[in-house]
Amino acid sequence: MKTYSFYPGCFVEGSEVEYAKSCEKVFHELGIGIKELEDWNCCGALELTTNKALVIALSARNASIAERMGYECIVPCNICYNNLRKAEHEIKNKTKVGEIAIKALKEAGINYEAKIPIRHLLDVLINDVGIEEIKAHVKKPLSGLKVAPYYGCLVVRPSKICAFENPVNPTSMDNILETLGAEVINFEHKVKCCGGSTLMGDRDTSFELSAEILEEAVRKGADCIAVVCPMCHTMLDGQQAMIESQMGKKFGIPVLYLTQLMGVAMGLSSSDVALDKNIVPAENILNKISKEGGV
Amino acid sequence: MGELDPGFKYEVMREPGGEQLKMCFSCTGCTVSCPVSEIEPMYNPRRYIHQTLVGMRDEVLGDEHLWRCVQCHSCYEYCPQDVKVTELISVLRSLSEREAKKGRVRIKNPLYLFENAFAESVRRHGRVHESMVIAKHIWKTKGLKGLMEFMPLGKAMFFKGKISLFAKSISKRDQVQKIFEIVREGEH
Ligand code: SF4
Ligand code: SF4
Numbered sequence: 001m002k003t004y005s006f007y008p009g010c011f012v013e014g015s016e017v018e019y020a021k022s023c024e025k026v027f028h029e030l031g032i033g034i035k036e037l038e039d040w041n042c043c044g045a046l047e048l049t050t051n052k053a054l055v056i057a058l059s060a061r062n063a064s065i066a067e068r069m070g071y072e073c074i075v076p077c078n079i080c081y082n083n084l085r086k087a088e089h090e091i092k093n094k095t096k097v098g099e100i101a102i103k104a105l106k107e108a109g110i111n112y113e114a115k116i117p118i119r120h121l122l123d124v125l126i127n128d129v130g131i132e133e134i135k136a137h138v139k140k141p142l143s144g145l146k147v148a149p150y151y152g153c154l155v156v157r158p159s160k161i162c163a164f165e166n167p168v169n170p171t172s173m174d175n176i177l178e179t180l181g182a183e184v185i186n187f188e189h190k191v192k193c194c195g196g197s198t199l200m201g202d203r204d205t206s207f208e209l210s211a212e213i214l215e216e217a218v219r220k221g222a223d224c225i226a227v228v229c230p231m232c233h234t235m236l237d238g239q240q241a242m243i244e245s246q247m248g249k250k251f252g253i254p255v256l257y258l259t260q261l262m263g264v265a266m267g268l269s270s271s272d273v274a275l276d277k278n279i280v281p282a283e284n285i286l287n288k289i290s291k292e293g294g295v
Numbered sequence: 296m297g298e299l300d301p302g303f304k305y306e307v308m309r310e311p312g313g314e315q316l317k318m319c320f321s322c323t324g325c326t327v328s329c330p331v332s333e334i335e336p337m338y339n340p341r342r343y344i345h346q347t348l349v350g351m352r353d354e355v356l357g358d359e360h361l362w363r364c365v366q367c368h369s370c371y372e373y374c375p376q377d378v379k380v381t382e383l384i385s386v387l388r389s390l391s392e393r394e395a396k397k398g399r400v401r402i403k404n405p406l407y408l409f410e411n412a413f414a415e416s417v418r419r420h421g422r423v424h425e426s427m428v429i430a431k432h433i434w435k436t437k438g439l440k441g442l443m444e445f446m447p448l449g450k451a452m453f454f455k456g457k458i459s460l461f462a463k464s465i466s467k468r469d470q471v472q473k474i475f476e477i478v479r480e481g482e483h
Contacts, residue, residue, distance in 0.1 A: 042423045047423075050385050054475065108477075167372050192367075198364075200432055201362055201407075205335065
């Protein structure tokens with residue numbers, strides 16, 4: 001059994017409980033060991049980027065914990081992932097900002113050599129676990145369920161830093177969903193931004209960007225949207241009703257974490273993957289899965 | 296129009312994230328790929344870069360649309376010159392904020408206030424106490440009406456156990472505080 005360290009980040013730990021729980025259960029099913037980073041801190045998210053050195057140093061502190069624990073680090077949030085990868089990149093390449101961060105870490109008594117790989121959850125699922133292994137765990141295929149795969153921005157861009165996927169047309173989530181037996185929609189907005197980072201400043205822009213994504217999914221007849229980031233999820237699921245009332249439109253489309261859908265296909269119960277925690281009711285997707293497909 | 300400041304580009308290039316400014320050859324790739332420019336033509340990353348190179352310091356740092364960038368990194372991805380446009384916009388925001396603190400610029404978009412509160416929560420606890428920072432921000436910027444608007448979602452989240460009332464602090468807060476202190480020494 002391979003073991004990884006796990007950096008949940010403030011968002012997943014604080015409010016996106018369905019992601020945390022479904023990750024834990026799915027990894028357990030797949031025989032993967034997970035150890036939460038000890039005493040991790042906020043990576044700085046997109047809120048502290050007006051001070052790049054600060055984000056790099058805060059993120060590097062987390063990476064240094066993974067390094068000390070000696071396990072590759074799984075990150076389930078696009079934003080945290082991007083920040084930790086940038087930190088690794090800047091410090092490894094000894095850039096000016098990397099040197100500022102290293103100095104700050106030293107003064108805080110932290111040693112970091114940028115040696116431990118930082119991996120997005122999706123990267124580990126597709127490249128370490130692999131399609132064959134996922135297939136072997138499918139007990140209740142998601143037959144008949146139409147899913148729109150939404151990747152978001154920071155898991156694929158900048159591709160020089162988040163190097164595991166194609167930045168224009170990523171396919172890892174498509175492939176996993178197909179393996180689960182779902183019908184995957186050709187989703188043009190798969191890497192277009194949900195606008196989450198300006199929600200607290202310029203809500204209209206955020207809503208307009210998220211609405212484009214919801215609209216395409218509904219127009220193409222998706223039963224749900226699959227995501228791998230708590231920010232995307234908060235925008236598309238949590239804010240969906242507010243977007244509807246502001247824009248005078250109705251979407252009513254459930255937004256599930258990929259790990260929730262994996263859990264369902266692996267035969268876990270809906271409470272195991274916390275389907276009751278989604279804001280747009282998610283349980284009714286279970287009715288859309290055709291029974292004939294079951295094993 | 297304000298006076299041109301030939302030193303502005305160097306000021307930007309000294310900041311972490313601004314180093315690549317001079318590489319821009321004005322191809323417009325960033326603006327074409329920008330989802331915000333698509334819905335708000337007044338937001339134009341290529342124009343900010345050009346204005347910065349020319350030295351239009353007052354215009355750039357006083358531009359309220361600067362705060363509309365959603366940090367999606369499309370421009371960063373598609374720039375053939377590796378200008379790292381997303382980070383450059385953050386540098387411009389940071390300089391604009393410093394001008395605002397000196398009273399020379401007035402920023403209408405409340406995002407920077409949220410970011411300051413967020414930073415303070417991280418500095419104090421090591422993590423962000425999100426629900427509290429968000430609630431306070433809505434109260435400050437939109438008052439009771441804003442909070443009422445947020446109530447249905449807030450209530451649903453609360454009953455689903457998605458809102459924590461207490462801040463979780465890490466044990467080595469001193470390390471995080473040291474990081475803040477050292478990194479901020481470099482800011483003027
Ligand atoms: S990062 Fe900002 S400037 Fe660049 S494409 Fe996205 S919204 Fe536009
Ligand atoms: S894409 Fe790059 S080179 Fe082209 S205008 Fe934008 S910053 Fe300049």
